[in-house]
Amino acid sequence: MADVLAEGYNVFDTKKSPSGTVKYLASPADVIGLIQSGKLGEHILLVRGGTTTFLAPALSMGAIGVITMSGAPESHLGILSREFQTPCVMTAHLTGSDSRYVVGSTDESHFEEIARELDGKKVRLDCTDDEVGRVVAL
Amino acid sequence: MTVTTLAKPDYDVLNVLALKKMAGAPAIAAVVDLSAEDVSARLDALAAGGFAVVAGGAALPTDSAEPALAATASEIYAPVRTDADLLGLVEQFEKTNAQLLTTMSAWQQVDVGGRKVANDHTDAEYDEKIISRLERLVGRLDGLIDALARHDPRFATYATRFGAALEGIDGGDHDLVSSPTGDSIHTVWFEFHEDLLRTLGRERAE
Incomplete structure (x- = not known):
């Protein structure tokens, strides 16, 4: 069994199984920087929320996979990821941690821990399950 | 600063x-x-x-x-933020917005035996049902758009854009439901929502 680093909602079933280095994007500037670097296709993008609306340009420019730390598959970002057919795992939590996202009462440390643990790791997204999307270590 | x-x-x-x-x-x-x-x-x-x-x-x-x-x-939308009638309509919008998101997802995915699969758009009856639901939801924004346009006429553009998208959909251009690259219902709705939140100085709920 491959090493599953994190799990969350699978936004849509797909056999696409993109792999790349996780890149945490904290702001619009990070997205602009990534697009300008020409290396968008090498990264699985990690963002904080389903409400992170600054990701749209990255999706339209060909992002290969997305992980969010909050938000539901019915959110704006979920709808966009299905439109662009970009595999997306939402409200991911670390399999090695007990910390979970709770709407409205999630400590900052929850997000920091996920960003710290996943940023820079080489991973593959497994989005074949109906419910659960998995972030697998490579 | x-x-x-x-x-x-x-x-x-x-x-x-x-x-x-x-x-x-x-x-x-x-x-x-x-x-x-x-x-x-x-x-x-x-x-x-x-x-x-x-x-x-x-x-x-x-x-x-x-x-x-x-x-x-x-500064420019201070009067909007104290318009009690308008704020009442905003409360209703939050409910309508949740229904819109669910309806958009239902357009993209159908439930087959408890499992969500991509809508292949071969069931015209199903698609028509979703489209008429969308029309109803868009219609519920009329009052709010009018109230906003009384403060700043630029908001009326949203009514025009929704109208054009619905007309296109009626004409068979179903990309105008949810396509992120065109002026689809989802695109216009999303922009309207973001614009509304900025106008009111509110944050997006998770």
């Missing part, structure tokens, strides 16, 4: 850029009451001021855009 407030036409241009996340002057001019040349000149000035960058022929907002828009909106 003091945040710069913008002149109204600059607000209008930067606001649309921030809503679209990435756009060229013609796309912005299509929804603000300015010529493409004027928009282009204002984008250059906004870029010089550090509020936007131009990359690959399109402009993107920088991290400085959001604070400047928020500061400007709190």
Whole structure:
């Protein structure tokens, strides 16, 4: 069994199984920087929320996979990821941690821990399950 | 730290850029009451001021855009924020918005034996049902759009854009339901929602 680093909602079933280095994007500037670097296709993008609306340009420019730390598959970002057919795992939590996202009462440390643990790791997204999307270590 | 407030036409241009996340002057001019040349000149000035960058022929907002828009909106839309009738309509919008998101997902995916699979759009009856639900939901925004347009006429553009998308869908162009690259119902709705939140100085709920 491959090493599953994190799990969350699978936004849509797909056999696409993109792999790349996780890149945490904290702001619009990070997205602009990534697009300008020409290396968008090498990264699985990690963002904080389903409400992170600054990701749209990255999706339209060909992002290969997305992980969010909050938000539901019915959110704006979920709808966009299905439109662009970009595999997306939402409200991911670390399999090695007990910390979970709770709407409205999630400590900052929850997000920091996920960003710290996943940023820079080489991973593959497994989005074949109906419910659960998995972030697998490579 | 003091945040710069913008002149109204600059607000209008930067606001649309921030809503679209990435756009060229013609796309912005299509929804603000300015010529493409004027928009282009204002984008250059906004870029010089550090509020936007131009990359690959399109402009993107920088991290400085959001604070400047928020500061400007709190000045120009102060009367909107105390309009009790309008705020009542905003409460209703939150419910309608949740229904819209569910309906959009139902357009993209269908439930087959408890499992969500991509809608292959072969069931015309199902699709028509979703489309008429969308029409009803869009219709529920009329009062709010009118109330906003009484404060700032630019909001009326949303009614025009929704109308054009629905007309296109009725004419068989189903990409106008949820396509992120065209002026679809989802695109217009999303921009309207973001615009509304900025106008009111509110944050998006998770």
